[in-house]
Amino acid sequence: xxxxxxxxxxxxxxxxxxxxxxxxxxxxxxxxxxxxxxxxxxxxxxxxxxxxxxxxxxxxxxxxxxxxxxxxxxxxxxxxxxxxxxxxxxxxxxxxxxxxxxxxxxxxxxxxxxxxxxxxxxxxxxxxxxxxxxxxxxxxxxxxxx
Numbered sequence: 001x002x003x004x005x006x007x008x009x010x011x012x013x014x015x016x017x018x019x020x021x022x023x024x025x026x027x028x029x030x031x032x033x034x035x036x037x038x039x040x041x042x043x044x045x046x047x048x049x050x051x052x053x054x055x056x057x058x059x060x061x062x063x064x065x066x067x068x069x070x071x072x073x074x075x076x077x078x079x080x081x082x083x084x085x086x087x088x089x090x091x092x093x094x095x096x097x098x099x100x101x102x103x104x105x106x107x108x109x110x111x112x113x114x115x116x117x118x119x120x121x122x123x124x125x126x127x128x129x130x131x132x133x134x135x136x137x138x139x140x141x142x143x144x145x146x
Contacts (some may be wrong), residue, residue, distance in 0.1 A: 003122075003130040010043045012132070012146070017047035021143035023070055024028050024069045024139055026114060028106040031122035036130055037104045040122070041074055044102070048072065061089065071099030076130075077108040117141035 003009050016022060029037040030135065042054045049067040057063040057076040065072040073094050086092065095101060095114055106113055118141040122132040136142040 001132045001134075002125075003036070003132055005129075006036075006039065008116070009040055010047075010128070013040055013043035014047045015146055016144060017044055019144050021117075021140045022048075022100055023115045024100070025140050025144060026095070026101040027103070027144075028113075028116040028119045029102065029104045029122070030106070030119065032124065035122040035124050037122060038076075040120070041102055043105070045072065048100075061085070062091070062094070071097065073099065073101050075101065075103040075106075075109075077103060077105040079104070080108045083112070118144045 001012075001039070003012065008018075029040065031037050037055050045065060048070065050065045050072070055063055057074055058078055061076060061080060063074045065074065075091075091109075091112065103109070103116075105111065115137055116137070117138045118125050119135040119137065121135070122134075123131040125131055134145060136145055
């Protein structure tokens with residue numbers, strides 16, 4: 001699909017937020033710096049009802065959020081470098097728990113991550129639009145497709 005601007009990103013996020021399967025899904029976001037990964041997450045969290053400021057977890061690696069009936073963990077593995085951090089931070093337990101897990105830069109922690117339900121690839125085009133490819137890898141992922 002093609003996103004011509006932020007309104008398309010928001011519309012996709014709002015549609016995703018309405019899917020019941022999202023409540024216990026793991027979504028990987030791939031794309032270069034500035035592709036729109038964090039923008040997508042912000043729109044998704046807003047659509048799910050997360051109030052207040054939504055920070056990027058670039059330095060903290062993970063930002064937890066909670067709305068009634070849903071735990072959400074937003075990971076950004078851009079600065080992830082030490083495998084010991086995986087265990088020390090309790091990431092194994094977070095991924096084993098119910099809830100929505102969203103990971104930016106998952107390739108930096110690939111050896112530790114479970115298989116994603118849905119992989120979202122965002123590519124910036126010459127005209128500044130975004131080419132978006134969705135890959136469902138599980139039944140949950142297929143239930144998230146538009």
